[in-house]
Structures are given as C-alpha cells and as structure tokens.
Amino acid sequence: MLNQTQIQELSAAYLSIFPDEDERIKIFTDYVNRTQSDNLYDRKNFDGHITTSAFIIKRKSREILLLKHKSLNRWLQPGGHVEQDDTLLASALREAEEETGIPAKELINISINTNAAVPFDIDPHNIPANLKKMEDGHYHHDIRYLFSYEGNGDIAFNEDESTGLKWVSFTELREDDTFGKMIAKFERFL
Secondary structure, eight states, X not given: OOOHHHHHHHHHHHHHHOGGGTTTTHHHHHXXXXXXXXXXXXXXXXXXEEEEEEEEEETTTTEEEEEEETTTOSEEOSEEEOOSOSSHHHHHXXXXXXXXXXXXXXXXXXXXXXXXXXXXXXXXXXXXXXXTTTBOOEEEEEEEEEXXXXXXXXXXXXXXXXXXXXXXXXXXXXXXXXXXXXXXXXXXXX
C-alpha cells in the first residue's frame, strides 16, 4: 500500500489536474502530512483514515450506479475501507466487485491523465459516530476512481452493506447536494 510520501505525490498529481480543489481537500492533505504511513489506513484511527470508492457509470445512457448504504441510510457509490490491497485503484475495484457483484475485469478505469493511479476525485468527509460499532465520529478521506461499465450482467447489492441498488441518470443528479457537483466532472472526462 502507498506510504505517506507516495500519497503526498498522488495528492500533488491530483492537484496539478484540479488546482481549484486545493482548499476543498486541505483536510485530506493536512491529514496525510501529519500521519505516519502505518496509520493512514487504520480504521481504528479516529483522526480519520483513507478509504476508496468507485463511481461506476454507463457512458451511453449517462447513468451512475448507486447503493443504499445500510448504516448511513443514503444513496452512495460503492466503496469502503482499504484492506491488503496492492494499490488504491485495486482497493476501489475490490470494493466495487464486493458490493455490486460486477467482476473487476468488466470495469474500465477512466484515467484522468497518463497515470491511471491518479484518482478521479478526493473527498474528505465526516462520518458520524456509530454507537453500535462503538466508533467515534471521524473522517473518511475517500480516494475515488471513475469506471465505465457497459455489461448486461447481473448486478446485486451486498445485503450486509446495502439495502438497495439503482442506476440514476446524470440529469436527475444534477441538482443533488451529494452528486450534483460531480456531474460536470464526469462529463469532463467522458
């Protein structure tokens, strides 16, 4: 897995493409700068930890796949905690496959530059305390990748993590608080 220096380099590469997002991801870059490599992904680090997710889209129909998150009760893209994955991209693919049943080989990474490891988005966001899991509120520093899926295979949500699954059009999400800002970003790379 990437160490602190490699994550700093990844952040710099991301900001070279999206320089106007410097303030938006400052919580993330500050976190990386002050956190030792072994704690960056530790889910028991309640200062925060790095997670990954996958925006899965159908290019032709301009739709995104969303799952109804069981704990948060919100429609979100597939994603979760980094495990023993070789890369952050591999983590996002593993999470996508586990949560949707779509084989990773059917998901095509839409690279935003020549280095496929550079994520499509970085999103630090607060996760509320979870009394059931005895977890304090903390930040997920979500490294997000964009994938195209054009298959017609069966897609099924993982009932341990989600309560539903649906394809939603970009048009429908344009005014959404969570996904609205992402639509223009999707369209930039399609």
